Amino acid sequence: MPESSQRSDRGPAPEVDRDADGESGSRDRPALLAATPDAAAVSDRLRTLVALAGLLGLLLTLIAAELLVRL
Template identity: 90%
Template structure:
């Protein structure tokens, strides 16, 4: 049975990709984290999408009612 090395049990070395302030380097951060929009922009877009979905639902309901009335 192979023994685990002491280095792998401790995790990465503290000096790897670390700044003097203790913050991680840019390679530790996910690439999409920098591209994530702020919550205000997301809520504005969600509100717009909800309004468009409501209008589309209303339009489909009116078309369905028109077809039912013609029967």
């Protein structure tokens, strides 16, 4: 029978806050919300991705046109 790892034998980390039901405390939630980017940052990244996709499409179109002209 394989031995279980030490990590799975350990209990929860001591710094994790647990309530009576064993659920993690509300201390975990603000960190997740703080890591969520705001709408302005997301729109800037989407605009950048759209511009890069447009340039890639233009490049592929030019390459395809070049190959068709050579035929």
